[in-house]
Amino acid sequence: MLKAFVNWGKTERIVPMKRRAQGEGSIYHRKDGRWVTTVYLENGKRKYLYLHSQEEAVRALQLANQAKMQGNLTNTHNETVEMFFLDWLRFRLQPRVRERTYQAYHDLIVKHILPTIGPIKLQKLTPMQIQQLYDLKRQQQYSPQTILNIHKLLRRVLENAVYLHHVQYNVCHKVHPPRQPKGI
Structure with missing residues (x-):
């Protein structure tokens, strides 16, 4: 996405917004109103977290990335x-x-x-x-x-x-x- 910066009524330049790094995860808004946080696991699979607000989604992404760095985030949710x-x-x-x-x-x-x-x-x-x-x-x-x-x-x-x-x-x-x- 591009964003224009305005300085005292003059448009200076268009600067691209910062993107997340590869594998860091993503956040997006669904049509049903929920926010989705996607985290990439070590084995290449994705883990999806569904939340009610953007703030919750940002916080969940931060916590998930922290858990991934500590080795606590796994894809074993279906294991009996x-x-x-x-x-x-x-x-x-x-x-x-x-x-x-x-x-x-x-x-x-x-x-x-x-x-x-x-x-x-x-x-x-x-x-x-x-x-x-x-x-x-x-x-x-x-x-x-x-x-x-x-x-x-x-x-x-x-x-x-x-x-x-x-x-x-x-x-x-x-x-x-x-x-x-x-x-x-």
Whole structure:
């Protein structure tokens, strides 16, 4: 776009307006009244943010670029708990532990965790859903030690998700783990 500068009634010259740098993102206004912020991710894909005002869009672009520089902006919004947990088992855990340990973790995940919270998107997982999982296992008459083992495994896997920037924080930190049985 071009903009004319006026100085005491005289037009001096036409100067092009500054553009954003390549890959910095963009902001535009839609016909339905919303503002769209587009941010380019490291893998070449785009992330779109829809906002109500131009000020919100500018701020969102600044925050998104800052998160991208810190490595916190990822394109994992469609990843489910099941997808992440199975990938974690296969690529992060299996090469590092013995077969029996791997099988114990696999059984806990497949039998207890995935049927309940597997279809939930990883970034949408809430502490309430984790607490409901524990309550369900308590109603199914599982021992407190089994529920505690589920909690420890969930916490470990979600810590790995935070480390890999798939989620912002570990929701297990907001859930009270079941009490550990006496004598252990």
